[in-house]
Amino acid sequence: MRSSTLLRTVTRSNESTLKDALMDVQHVADAVLQMAELPLSANVQLMTIMASKMPFVGRG
Numbered sequence: 001m002r003s004s005t006l007l008r009t010v011t012r013s014n015e016s017t018l019k020d021a022l023m024d025v026q027h028v029a030d031a032v033l034q035m036a037e038l039p040l041s042a043n044v045q046l047m048t049i050m051a052s053k054m055p056f057v058g059r060g
Helices: 024-034
Strands: 007-012 015-019
Touching: none
Parallel strands: none
Antiparallel strands: 007 015
16 A cells, blocks of 8 residues: 555544554564564564554554
8 A cells, every 4th residue: 555545534434534643664663673582482472553543443
């Protein structure tokens, strides 16, 4: 998906329009690197990384 598509304003189910909350992809890269550097005796089972102002977890 192109970034220009992601940055557009979309109509929500309640007829309001909002821009999607965005975050810097570097935060995701940092989290993946941190997981990769864990010792083999530890793991991360679940991790959700999302923009702070995202209106609903699991919406997309």
